[in-house]
Amino acid sequence: MTEPVLDFVHCPDARGGHRMAFWQWGPAQAAHVVLCVHGLTRQGRDFDVLARHLIARSSQPLRVICPDVVGRGRSDWLADPMGYQVPQYASDMLALLHALHARHPIALLDHVGTSMGGLIGMALAGHRELPLPQPVRRLVLNDVGPQIEASALARISAYVGQDMVFDSLASAADAMAAISTGFGPHTPEQWLALSTPMVVPAAARSVDGRARVAGAPEAAPAQGPVRLHYDPAIAQPLRAITPEAMSQAEAAVWALYEAITAPTLLIRGADSDLLSPATAAAMRVRGPRASLIEFEGVGHAPTFVTPEQCEAVSAFLLI
Template identity: 60%
Template sequence: MTQPSLNHVNCLDAAGGHRMAYWQWGQPESSHVVVCVHGLSRQGRDFDVLAQALCEQAGMSAQGPGGIRVICPDIAGRGESDWLKDPMGYQVPAYVADILALLAQLHAASPITTLDWVGTSMGGLIGMAVCGQPGLPLPVPVRRLVLNDVGPAIEWQAILRIGAYLGESGNFNTVQEAADAMWTVSQGFGPHTPEQWLALSRPMLKPVSQAAGSPLRLHYDPAIAVPFKLATEASAREGEAMLWQLYDNITARTLLIRGALSDLLSPETARAMTGRGPHARLIEFEGIGHVPTLIAKDQVAAVTEFLLA
């Protein structure tokens, strides 16, 4: 497997700033950029399989000699990115500001003429905020948008389920022990081979200390749970109106992916998304809950065909 390059962008915040890491695949000079943004407690290496498929297929298609540039950020507090001094910064508006800084840096390095977005869960909410605010200083408008198992209305029971484990960083002796523990809260991801699950789990871990043989912990700042756990059912319902307004403003051609067993994106919300705003095209994957990992061949094919058609 080829490996992505690790890069950073400096981002502003009220506490003096932070660095956001991002993984870059493909041709660094390509004018076609696909930004892939992960879920709440995940990180950018979740998209390794999809990014490789996009790079390979763009090279074989009529994309021209520039190929494609796939950018997979570690949103603040996750992966290789800095932890924030103020936990209340772990919210979508701040993430959008970081993405704008990232896109400005990418555009300055090599001008962007085609911009696409793949957002899983939280990454889809960030995508709706980026695409649904026409006045944002994007290099170019987002052309195609993939929303992976998320919409403007989020089921409260799913929020409670996620909140039950979010912020627990764990202490594991081996990668396999950690992978087994993560699987207990991730079975909605659907079937994976042991090799696939280990590959998905490794980037989720960091040593507790620099000492040889140090135990492992999850990669993220436990404080990402602070604003999440302040949400109430009433505040979640109030936020829906704003999210629907953002969704209705989207002009990008939109693909909505749903796990047929998802407890976060209801069938009713998914159907509503096909009939308003960008009139998303809906694809459901049987036997999958929240959230499809975009590793299975049929899931990868759905996204690559949509983005590279």
């Protein structure tokens, strides 16, 4: 399979529910599911190269599921922006997994999470009482841990939530490259592939009064103005964090991490400003005692578009 299938699942929330989009790779009946969850401002097509790699390497049928977390990509926007937090995201993943399990039972469940997606993964794997259709068997955390550096949060907060409109896909890709230097070197073809799903036609959604809460716009046009695909209001919970709330959140995530029993692989960009060497070292001796792989010349966060990055994940999961 060279292209994924787009599908949707209904997820409950305090305002009556919303629709979450997800991209499915591989045969729908495959019992082994790998759930790949993206970072704060990204979307499920970030994992295209990794998904193809995993399916090609797997000796058994494999379903790779890559959701657009609510507020991003083809998913709905939330009526209440303060819902853009990990508890809602984890609840949405639970709804997705149960929907997938109802269609074709899941026998093995693995999770790959980049940044925010890794926090969601820790919530799923660390809440032992969570009614998952199967417990998380193996967990990959991509450049994230229970403690996030304050300087990285400040950097991210400086650009998240701006409702930027660009003259073309090319200009949008250039702007995203300027704020994504931590991703490391990419060929022009790799960067265009990562950038194209990040924008939609400029007229697809409006933030005026948050009137357009739902919908799944078409992909970005080859020509014409475009805007970033995500709801600018995802920034509101981030900017509302106080130092006291941040300290409490870190303690809660460490407790989740300590409760994880699944074998865990921690991937870190050697130049990451979000996951410090000290936090990575602590994760190797606490909780699941994660194995650590670092990639030189990369910051926050590895994008899984290079053979060595993809091979690190497949070697860990496909055993």
